[in-house]
Amino acid sequence: MSDKNTLISKILVLDDGAAHCENDKAFCEEHNLLGIKPQQGGMEAAMAILKSNVDLGGIMLYENYGNSVGMGLKLARKIHDSRPELPIFLRRDSVASVAGLDQRDAAMFRCAYTLNDLQVLRVTLNDSIFNRIYPNDLVRGIAEITSASLQALFSNCDIDVETPYLVKDSIIYGEVFTLIAIESNWCRGYMMLQAAEAAVLSLIGRKAGNEDKVMTFRELNNVLGEVTNMVWGSFKNRYAGQHENGASLVQSQVPIIINHQRRYISFGSEDSQLCLKYTLRERGNDSVEPVSIYQRFIFNLNWSPDEFKDNASVESLFDAGELELF
């Protein structure tokens, strides 16, 4: 992680006015946003880049995008239809409001702003993307225990963690994902590991030292399942071990909705989710593309960070992997 103390969010910038390019860049840097811009203007390019980014925090859209009056509105309808969970922030030329739009169109936008007054955009970004506090120690600890778990299962790889970021997207990455409930008296929710099947299968095959052996999805399930189990165990031991009171907790649940056709998953909560991306680079084999694994934490059932405590000293009483004789 380049900066372990700052959460960022990826935002799609659909504003092709050359005069605003530097302003957009400065605004993104100032507000912990990683701006992504299509190289070409136009509806198709915008939808293509949207399709290829499944972990966005939101979209900044100019009402006359593509130098075409009204095109921004048409694009907003397409975006909202395919990714309704993504907040859209509309830049307008004259008025910092949705005045003049019909009620249905106006409802697509989280706010409208002008270049002369960005305060409403700042406030809305904080309210809609950066509204949930994830303690730095927790984020750092998650990266540590997950990297250690990945390293244990992929010993032939170096593990890098990118700067953690917040997503609003509800789109699934890859073809396979694991899901496990996270329970404590200060948080309740799920952890999800997502990966592309072919890339991980290939990596597992090379680790086994037999590239010719045909690996099946069962091997993939086992490895990802074990990584999930190890992360879950470490998380529980470190962050929930001394606070768990499972026997007396009233267990509440909400439906998890997965739409494979649309690659959509909903946990019932609209709060931003914590996402970390890990890159696995095979040592001594530069010809192979790095493998990406995305990790999300969705504390949709309980989130009380004020009660969060780091029990690192408990876990360090003895080293993992060593035999503790009774």
Next chain:
Amino acid sequence: MAQILVVDDSSTVRDEVCNFLKTNGLTVTSAIDGKDGLNKLKADSSIKLVISDVNMPNMDGLTMAEKIRSELKNTAVNIIMLTTENSPSMKERGKAAGIKGWIVKPFNGAAVVSSVKKLVA
């Protein structure tokens, strides 16, 4: 005939632990959960050590350890848990079932091989 029974629902862990023990000159067999482990232990009296996960389907590792003590009263088999669990209450339950040791995953074979060899001697 095997010296060690490795019980884990993850084939990744089973294979890793079994391969490590074999390369250190030990004979090994494996089971996919606590129920399978209990049956294999009943069928093979040469097993001296069980290395088991805790969280498994059908029968968890601690229940298996308790059943070994209650159903195989005359066995001298040693039991070590290999698990992501690290809670004192679980360890206390394990001690009450007579288990000899606890390893928190990931498995560091080099750190435990000498102890394992002593337990099967």
